[in-house]
Amino acid sequence: MTTVLSWKQVVRVCGLLAGALLILAFIALAVGAASLPLSAVGSALWEALTGSPSALSPEHRTILLFVRLPRILLAMIVGAALGVAGAGYQALLRNPLADPYVLGVSSGAALGAILSLVLAGRFPVTMPIAAFLGATLTIAGVYFLGQRGAELSPYTLLLAGVITASFLSAVITFLLNFLSGHDLRGMAFWLMGDLSSPAPIPLGWLALGVFVAVAAIYAVAGPLNLLLSGETEAEALGVNVRQTKLVVYLAASLATGLAVSVSGAIGYVGLLVPHLVRMLFGSDYRLLIPATALSGAVVLLAADTLARTIVAPTELPVGAVTAVVGAPVFIYLLRSRVSGRLPGPGGGGGGA
Amino acid sequence: MAEPTLPVCLEVRQLSYRYPHFALQAVNFSLRRGELLAIIGPNASGKSTLLKLLAGLLLPEAGAVLIDGRPVGGLDLRERARRIAVVQQESPLLFPIRVLPFVLQGRHAYLRALGFETETDLEVARQALVATRTGHLAERPVQELSGGEKQRVLLARALAQEPELLLLDEPTLHLDIGFQVELLQLVQQLAPREGYAVALVSHELNLAAEFADSVLLLQQGRPLRLGPPAEVLERELLEQVFETELEVLIQPETGRPRVVLRAAPDAPEKGGSATS
Numbered sequence: 001m002t003t004v005l006s007w008k009q010v011v012r013v014c015g016l017l018a019g020a021l022l023i024l025a026f027i028a029l030a031v032g033a034a035s036l037p038l039s040a041v042g043s044a045l046w047e048a049l050t051g052s053p054s055a056l057s058p059e060h061r062t063i064l065l066f067v068r069l070p071r072i073l074l075a076m077i078v079g080a081a082l083g084v085a086g087a088g089y090q091a092l093l094r095n096p097l098a099d100p101y102v103l104g105v106s107s108g109a110a111l112g113a114i115l116s117l118v119l120a121g122r123f124p125v126t127m128p129i130a131a132f133l134g135a136t137l138t139i140a141g142v143y144f145l146g147q148r149g150a151e152l153s154p155y156t157l158l159l160a161g162v163i164t165a166s167f168l169s170a171v172i173t174f175l176l177n178f179l180s181g182h183d184l185r186g187m188a189f190w191l192m193g194d195l196s197s198p199a200p201i202p203l204g205w206l207a208l209g210v211f212v213a214v215a216a217i218y219a220v221a222g223p224l225n226l227l228l229s230g231e232t233e234a235e236a237l238g239v240n241v242r243q244t245k246l247v248v249y250l251a252a253s254l255a256t257g258l259a260v261s262v263s264g265a266i267g268y269v270g271l272l273v274p275h276l277v278r279m280l281f282g283s284d285y286r287l288l289i290p291a292t293a294l295s296g297a298v299v300l301l302a303a304d305t306l307a308r309t310i311v312a313p314t315e316l317p318v319g320a321v322t323a324v325v326g327a328p329v330f331i332y333l334l335r336s337r338v339s340g341r342l343p344g345p346g347g348g349g350g351g352a
Numbered sequence: 353m354a355e356p357t358l359p360v361c362l363e364v365r366q367l368s369y370r371y372p373h374f375a376l377q378a379v380n381f382s383l384r385r386g387e388l389l390a391i392i393g394p395n396a397s398g399k400s401t402l403l404k405l406l407a408g409l410l411l412p413e414a415g416a417v418l419i420d421g422r423p424v425g426g427l428d429l430r431e432r433a434r435r436i437a438v439v440q441q442e443s444p445l446l447f448p449i450r451v452l453p454f455v456l457q458g459r460h461a462y463l464r465a466l467g468f469e470t471e472t473d474l475e476v477a478r479q480a481l482v483a484t485r486t487g488h489l490a491e492r493p494v495q496e497l498s499g500g501e502k503q504r505v506l507l508a509r510a511l512a513q514e515p516e517l518l519l520l521d522e523p524t525l526h527l528d529i530g531f532q533v534e535l536l537q538l539v540q541q542l543a544p545r546e547g548y549a550v551a552l553v554s555h556e557l558n559l560a561a562e563f564a565d566s567v568l569l570l571q572q573g574r575p576l577r578l579g580p581p582a583e584v585l586e587r588e589l590l591e592q593v594f595e596t597e598l599e600v601l602i603q604p605e606t607g608r609p610r611v612v613l614r615a616a617p618d619a620p621e622k623g624g625s626a627t628s
Contacts, residue, residue, distance in 0.1 A: 004474060096446060229446075229454075236433065236440070238432065240429050283447035283448065
């Protein structure tokens with residue numbers, strides 16, 4: 001039978017996606033404002049992968065290894081983080097339309113990051129921590145606002161998220177006035193979600209943090225599957241519901257906080273990618289989480305490559321690209337069969 | 353009928369639980385493997401609360417629920433899920449899932465962390481599908497099943513847990529009379545064969561009368577009577593508890609009672625929802 005998931009299938013799908021990611025990375029290295037010979041791109045990729053020096057000219061090396069490659073890696077890490085955060089929030093909140101951006105969590109993380117810039121600008125380390133705190137506080141607040149009585153209402157939750165995002169963006173705009181020393185156009189880009197400025201923390205640390213968050217959610221992938229059929233059912237089937245939810249809550253907020261602190265509020269990746277993966281490979285979280293991490297990397301890298309090439313030599317913020325695609329898909333999902341399964345106001349779930 | 357030699361599986365002693373406006377008081381009974389207990393009573397008599405206490409989903413305020421001599425609250429979650437399976441009122445599913453993977457969820461407590469289902473798990477799940485006559489549905493999305501099919505698949509998931517105690521919360525709700533009988537026949541056949549004890553909550557007095565080995569009647573959180581169907585389903589008692597005029601007939605072939613409405617010719621029938 002084909003519908004039962006095995007580790008072999010997980011390896012096969014992830015291998016496929018990793019291959020696609022590598023090919024895309026090659027293309028992304030090759031295209032840009034300066035056109036470079038493919039051989040130089042090949043040498044650069046070889047040098048980046050193996051560490052052995054190659055016959056690259058100094059200016060090509062600078063462009064490829066110190067401008068494009070870091071940005072490509074940043075896009076991959078951020079894409080993976082946002083995709084997995086979205087998949088995590090969808091299970092945690094039992095809402096197929098959950099996404100860090102739609103729920104206002106990205107804005108909360110951005111506010112945290114900006115506050116740390118205003119209050120402790122000389123210590124860039126505080127920025128991801130503040131962003132993580134901003135994310136955890138925002139999702140807690142949105143969860144509280146989304147409750148009607150004892151039940152979590154899916155539509156109220158989404159509305160609460162959208163309103164929270166708009167409120168927090170206003171606060172951020174207000175705070176930006178205190179940052180006149182900074183590049184305001186850069187900040188505006190950052191608010192839309194942008195990968196053009198170098199990460200304020202080393203890529204290695206960022207990758208490690210995102211890896212920890214993804215691994216934590218993957219570790220509870222089995223219980224998460226059961227949580228999708230309802231909390232009481234999951235508990236009766238042997239799931240520690242409280243512990244599972246706590247892990248996902250913290251890990252998804254960590255992933256969001258890290259992503260936002262280096263790239264601003266990039267929208268809809270957490271919504272688009274998990275749904276795409278579900279359509280292609282099914283909704284088992286043991287496959288969904290690693291496949292979403294890799295697909296998130298693919299999608300955001302593709303979007304960012306578009307963002308820096310379609311209007312070259314200038315650039316678009318990548319958040320504009322993801323929103324142009326993501327917002328219509330959100331509307332489609334809202335009106336389609338996915339939301340048809342959302343319990344209506346006051347419906348669903350058992351009583352005492 | 354259960355063999356009297358089968359060991360006691362579930363023992364309930366002086367079990368009590370209190371909500372702000374309702375209390376379940378001093379429930380006592382024991383259940384052997386292969387036996388089927390029906391818990392009946394009017395709305396808000398504490399049936400579902402009792403079932404949650406038996407499942408370990410609520411912890412007793414006083415008294416004890418012992419499974420094979422050990423308190424249910426003391427079992428860790430995974431061990432509890434290997435011993436007790438609950439079929440509850442269904443929750444809506446968030447994403448599409450096919451029947452076989454859904455039934456395999458019953459194996460969760462047997463998997464190692466990050467584990468995938470083994471051949472054994474698959475075999476148990478397939479047997480559960482066969483036992484509930486849902487083998488042909490294995491590849492169908494759960495969302496597309498009819499009410500009766502869905503209920504049997506929920507039962508299959510519970511059977512995949514290989515429990516000692518099977519708890520059913522109104523398993524026949526939303527089913528037509530044919531499916532009701534089929535589902536309970538299934539449970540009645542499986543219980544002695546697989547060695548489970550079964551406790552079910554039901555509003556269907558006649559299904560309880562027909563299929564249960566013993567019946568527990570609750571009223572406002574108090575256990576009124578416990579015993580074989582013919583001893584519990586007595587006219588005066590039921591009329592008092594359900595506040596409606598009833599007739600109890602004893603079937604000559606089986607000796608089991610049958611509850612029917614006694615429509616008063618001059619007065620409009622009152623309620624009547626308590627009987628099938």
